[in-house]
Amino acid sequence: MLHDLGGEGPPVLLLHGLMGRSGTWAPVVEWLARHRHVWAWDAAGHRGVTEPGPGVADWTTERFVDELVPVLAELGPAVLWGHSMGGLHAWCLAARHPQLVGGLVVEDMAVDLRGRTAAGWWERAAAWPAVFADDDAVRAEFGPVAGEYFLRAFTGGRALHGDRAVWVAIAEHWGTRDHWPQWEAVRAPVLLLEGEHGVLPAGQGEAMARRGHDVQRLVVPAAGHLVHAQAPDLVRGAVEAFLDGLRHAE
Numbered sequence: 574m575l576h577d578l579g580g581e582g583p584p585v586l587l588l589h590g591l592m593g594r595s596g597t598w599a600p601v602v603e604w605l606a607r608h609r610h611v612w613a614w615d616a617a618g619h620r621g622v623t624e625p626g627p628g629v630a631d632w633t634t635e636r637f638v639d640e641l642v643p644v645l646a647e648l649g650p651a652v653l654w655g656h657s658m659g660g661l662h663a664w665c666l667a668a669r670h671p672q673l674v675g676g677l678v679v680e681d682m683a684v685d686l687r688g689r690t691a692a693g694w695w696e697r698a699a700a701w702p703a704v705f706a707d708d709d710a711v712r713a714e715f716g717p718v719a720g721e722y723f724l725r726a727f728t729g730g731r732a733l734h735g736d737r738a739v740w741v742a743i744a745e746h747w748g749t750r751d752h753w754p755q756w757e758a759v760r761a762p763v764l765l766l767e768g769e770h771g772v773l774p775a776g777q778g779e780a781m782a783r784r785g786h787d788v789q790r791l792v793v794p795a796a797g798h799l800v801h802a803q804a805p806d807l808v809r810g811a812v813e814a815f816l817d818g819l820r821h822a823e
Contacts, residue, residue: 574615575644580606583675584651585816586644587613588659589726590682590798592740594619596725597656601801604809608816612648614641616659618739621728632743634752637662638669645673652819654678654812657772657798658743661752668758676819677763678812681771681798684781685751691744698737705731718802756785763788764815766808768796789815 576595578587585605587598595613605611616637641662645651652675655663660682667674705711708730712720724730765788767778782790791811796803 574620576613576615578602578606578611578613580608580610582609584648585609585611586648586651586653587611588641588653588655588663589613589616589619590655590657590659591743592619592723592726592735593656593659594726594734597722599725600805601809601812605812608813608820609652612651614644614659616640616662618743619726619735621734632739633746634661634665638666641666642670642673645670650675652676652678652816654680655682656680656801657682661747664759664763665752665755667761668755671760674761676761676815677759678766678815679763680766681768681773681800683773683777684753684756685774685777686747686772687749687751689748691741691748694744695737695741698741701733701737703733707731718797718799722799722802753784756781760786762815762819764811765790766800766811767792768798768800768803769794770797771800772798 587595589595589597595615598613602611617640618632645666650673653663653667655661657680660679663677664679667677701714705714708724711724711727711731714720715723726734728734763785765778765781767773767790769792778790778792782788793800793804793807801808
């Protein structure tokens with residue numbers, strides 16, 4: 574599901590993370606729209622609990638990439654900014670269809686999460702209500718930063734917008750494989766935003782910068798997984814500089 578968030582110029586497409594939604598990008602849209610025409614995508618599995626889809630075993634990276642190809646074909650070559658899951662889908666799409674991608678901002682996503690499972694996370698997710706009692710209940714469950722993030726993602730701010738079993742299946746898929754071949758195949762310029770306390774295993778961000786083709790890496794001090802929410806000014810400066818560099822190369 575594609576959302577036109579305004580602005581002028583070449584397109585930038587925002588790809589949310591697991592359990593996210595297009596609304597989670599609200600804090601960056603105002604300033605980003607001064608540089609590009611901003612679009613955001615709601616990925617499959619994140620459009621409402623009644624959304625039809627494949628069985629939980631079929632939520633692969635390739636499925637999400639296939640869904641994005643016609644979107645980019647319509648928008649034209651775009652800069653992709655993907656957070657977490659969205660970052661993974663962004664670079665896999667750029668690897669397979671380089672003509673559709675002019676640059677990538679990859680926010681706190683690892684290439685290799687093999688061996689990690691969602692078992693502990695699933696126990697917590699299974700206890701969530703389908704609809705939280707109020708906004709404060711969301712903040713109490715997820716904390717002040719992630720709470721505001723999910724208030725922008727959940728339907729009406731309080732209702733889960735996807736099947737928890739599907740979300741867990743997506744995360745479990747990452748634990749079965751790495752995505753190094755796709756990462757190393759990307760030829761578009763990349764800005765890698767890495768939270769100091771994010772999800773990347775130790776040393777992997779450095780390896781991604783070394784093994785990538787044209788990668789600028791920024792480790793954001795004290796930030797966790799929601800880098801653009803926790804360090805908005807630093808991220809804005811880095812992204813604006815990156816986009817400015819792309820503009821001069823276009």
